Amino acid sequence: MDRDRGDQAPLLDLREVDETQVSVVGGKAAHLGALSRIDGIRVPAGFCVTTAAFRRIMAQTPSIDDRLDQLSRLSPDDREAIRTLSAEIRRSVEETLVPGDLAAAITGALARFGEQAAYAVRSSATAEDTPTASFAGQQDTYLNVVGPEAILRHVSRCWASLFTERAVIYRLRNGIDHRRVQMAVVVQQMVFPDASGILFTADPVTGNRKVATVDASFGLGEALVSGLVNPDVFRVRDGEVVAGTVAAKQRAVAALPGGGTREVAIDRERQEQPALTQAQVVRLVRLGRRIEAHFGRPQDIEWCLVDDDFQIVQSRPITTLFPIPAADDQENHVYLSVGHQQMMTDAMRPLGLSMWQLTAIAPMLAAGGRLFVDATRLLASPTSRAGFLNMAGKSDPLMRDALETLIDRGDFVPTLPEGGGPARLTTGGASTSIETDPAIVTELIERSEASIAALRRDIAAVTGTALFDFLLEAFQEHKRVLGDPLNMQAIMAGMEATWWLNDRLHEWLGEKNAADTLTLSAPGNVTSEMGLALLDVADVIRPYPEVVAFLQDVAHDGVAHDDFLDDELPKVAGGAEARAAIEAYLDRYGMRCVGEIDITRPRWSERPGTLVPVLLDNIKLFEPGAARRRFEQGQQQAQQQAQEVLTRLRALPDGQQKADETARMIDRVRTFTGYREYPKYDIISRYFIYKQALLAEAERLVRAGVLTETEDVFYLTFQEFHEAARTHRVDDELIRQRRDAFRSYQALTPPRVLTSDGEAITGAYRRDDVPAGALAGVPVSSGTVEGRARVILDMAHADLEAGDILVTAHTDPSWTPLFVGIAGLVTEVGGLMTHGAVIAREYGLPAVVSVLDATRLIRDGQRIRVHGSDGYVEILP
Helix, strand or coil: CCCCCCCCCCCEEEHCCCCCHHHHHHHHHHHHHHHHCCCCCCCCEEEEEEEHHHHHHHHHHHHHHHHHHHCCCCCCCCCCEEEEHHHHHHHHHHHHHHHHHHHHHHHHHHHHHHCCCCCEEEEECCCCCCEEEEECCCCCEEEEEECCCHHHHHHHHHHHHCHHHHHHHHHCCCCCHHCCCCCEEEEEECCCCCEEHHHHCCCCCCCCCCCEEEEEEECHHHHCCCCCCCEEEEEEEEEEEEEEEHHHCCCEEEEECCCCEEECCHHHHHHCCCCCCHHHHHHHHHHHHHHHHHHCCEEEEEEEEEEEEEEEEEEEEEECCCCCCCCCCCCCEEEEHHHHCCCCCCCHHHHHHHHHCCCCCCCEEECCEEEEEECHHHCCCCCCCHHHHHHHHHCCCHHHHHHHHHHHHCCCCCCCCCCCCCCCCCCCCCCCCCCCCCCHHHHHHHHHHHHHHHHHHCCCCCCHHHHHHHHHHHHHHHHHCCCCHHHHHHHHHHHHHHHHHHHHHHHHHCCCHHHHHCCCCCCCCHHHHHHHHHHHHHHHHCCCCHHHHHHHHHHHHHHHHCCHHHHHHCCCCHHHHHHHHHHHHHHHCCCCCCCCCCCCCCCCCCCCHHHHHHHHHHHCCCCCHHHHHHHHHHHHHHHHHHHHHHHHHHHHCCCHHHHHEEEEEEHHHHHHCCCCCCHHHHHHHHHHHHHHHHHHHHHHHHHHHCCHHHHHHHHCHHHHHHHHHCCCCCHHHHHHHHHHHHHHHHHCCCCCCEECCEEEEEECCCCCCCCCCCCEEEEEECCCCEEEEEEEHHHHHHHCCCEEEEEECCCCCHHHHHHHCCCEEEECCCCCCCCHHHHHHHHHEEECCCCCCCHHHHCEEEEEEEEECCCCECCCC
C-alpha cells in the first residue's frame, strides 16, 4: 500500500493490522486484522483507510471546530438540537472533496482486487468495539458497493457517520469527547452468503459464559440486524446444541448485480428450513470459542456461510455482560450482591471498593465496580442452607428466590454432607442472652464515640507512608467495633423482636405488620433523628426571607455554590444564624451522602449545596416545630397501638400470658430497634476521617507533581495509593483506563445473584395476590396511600409537594431528610430490615420496596397507590 510522508500511512492492508492499532485503523478494522491472523479463521480480504486520512478531511471541513464545540455543550436529552447540528456536520464532511493523492491511493488499492468488484464499505471508529464500549450500529456500513467513484462516495459517508444522531448521543451520555474519537474506513471484498447471522459466545440475556447463542437467517445479515426476519436461534453448551428454534423466514436481503441490496421473498418450501444444520452450528461455535480465546473475553461475532465455509466479517466484545469476580479455582461459585444489602447498587471507584474490602468483616470480591460475597459454602451445606435462605428472604425475597431457583436445578451448587460445611446459621439465639436494657445501647454508643474520637485525635499527626500503616491498624479497630458480639446482639435483638411481633400478632389477631406502628418514634435512631433535625434547621431559616431567596439561588445553580456558607451567606440578613444552624447540622451529619459506602463520593460537608433543595422543601411544606410534633405523634400512635393490642390479646384464650409476652417484646423492640441504624453511622463517621487524611496525602502528591489532581487517587486501590506515596510514582495510563472502566461500569445493572459461569439470576415474586397490572414488591411499612409519583434518582434534584410519593432506585440513610416531606415510598432495591424500610416505619410512611424496574415503569407525575401492607403498587389512570 502507498504510504504518506508522515508517521502514519493513509491505507493499510487488513493483514498488516492488529488490535494494538486501534488509534490508526479503529476498533472494527483492528479486530478484523487480528481475526485474519487466527488459525482457521477466514476473513474477507481488504484494506483500511486510516485515521490519518480522516484527520486530513476534518482539517479541510469548514467551521468544524466551532460546530464540535457547540455539540459538546449540548445535553444528551436535547434531541432536536443534536439532530440539527449533527446533520450539518455530516453534510459538511460529505461535501468535503477527497484529496487527489488519497483518492488515487484508494483507487490503486481497489485495482488489486478488481475495480468493478463488489465491496463492503464499513466505518471503524477508534472508540468502537472496545472492552468498555461497543458502539454497535452507531456508524454506517454499506454493502455491495461497485466502482471507484461509488467507493469514494461511501468512504465519505462513513467518515460523516461519526456524527449520526445516535453516535453523538452515545458519546454525550458516556462522557466521550467528540474530538477523541476518529474514524477509519474498512473496504472489504463483498461476501454473498447462503446464510448469515450473529454468534454470541456468551448468552447475551443471562450472561452465562458457557452457553453460546447463534442467530441465523438466509442471505445477507442485514435482514436479521434490521429486524426484517425472525432468525433461527440455537443455544450451544459443551459442544452440543441444547435448544433450537427454527423460524419462518419469509424475507431475505440479497445483493443487486449492479450494486446495492434489496429485499427478496424466500420460496415457501424453504421458509421453515433451518438456515444452518446442527453440525454447522457446533462448528461455528467452535470457531467462536477460538476467537473468544484470542481476545480474552466473550465476543459478538458476525458471520457468513458460503459453500459450507464460514467467513467472519466482524467481532466485538459483548459490553453488556456483567463481569465475573475472579476465582483461583475452576469450581462453581455463587456470588451475592453486597450493594443490594447496602442499598447502593451504583458502581464504585477502585479506592472505594478496596476500602470497603479492607474494613468489612466478611471477605468481599470486586467485579464491575461492585462488591460481592461468595455464598457457595453456605448454600452447599444443608445444615447452613435453610438458615441462610431464611435470612436472605427477610432481607430481599428476590435474592432468596434467585438462590432457590439455582439450587433447584441440582446441577450447579454442590451438596456437602451434613457436618461438612460451615457452622449452622440461625436467626435466633444470638440475642437470647442480652437483657432488655437501654443501658446496653448507651454503652455501645459511648464505646463507638470514644473509639472515633481517638481515631480523629491520633490520625491528625500522621502523614506520608506512615499514614497508610496507621490506617491498616485503624481498620482492625474498625472491624473490632463492628464485630463486637454485644453490637451484633443488640442489632439482632431489635430485628428478632420485630419478626416475633409481626408473626405472633398476625397469628393471634390477624394484624399485618403490627410492628410498623409499634416502632414509630422509637428512641435512639440516629438516621431518623437526622431527618427531623433538618426540620429544625428549616425553622431557624424560615423567618428570614432574604436567606430563603439566597438559598433558592444556590439550589438553582447547584453544587457550583458549595462555598456559599463561607463566602456569601453571612452577608445576607439572618445569614449568620442560618450558617450556624447548617454548620451545627453538618458537624453531626456532614459525613453522610448518597452512596456513602463509597469513600470517594462527596460528603455533605464537602458539598453542602446538596442539602439546600431539601431544606427549601422543609421550609415550604412544614410549619415551625414540625420535628417535635412529628416525633410526639409517633410516640402517641405507638402507645395507642400497644394498648389496643394488649387489650385484644387479653380477651383471647391464655390471653394474659400472650399479652405479657407481647408487652415484653414491645419493650424489647423499642429498646433496640433504633440502634439498628447506629453501626452504619459509626462506619461512615470513620470513613470521613479516613477520607480527609487520604485527600490531604493526595494533595501533597499533587504539589509534588506526582498526581495531576487529587481525585486521581480515587482510581487507585488503597494498596496502590500506598505504593504511590512510597515511590512518588503513578501510572497515568492506569488511572485513565480505570476512569474509562468506571464509566462503562456505571451503565451496567448489577445482578442480585451471579454465578461463576456469568449467569445473572434475577429472582421473581411467585404471588397470586397482586391485582393485574400492579407492580409486586416487598411490604415494609403498613398503610395505603395514593398520590403523585416523584421519580427522583438524585436527591439534589428533589422538588416535592405535600402528598408526593418518592419513587427511586434505592435509598441509603442519606435520603432520610427527604422522607419527612413525602407520603409514601417505592424503591427498586431493599428488604424488610434495610435502611429505607426502617426509616419508613419510623416515620409511618406506607412503603413497598424491591419493585423491579419501578423507576422505568412508573413515570414521574403519574398517580399511584402504594399498598404498604400487601406489597404492591397500582398505577392509576
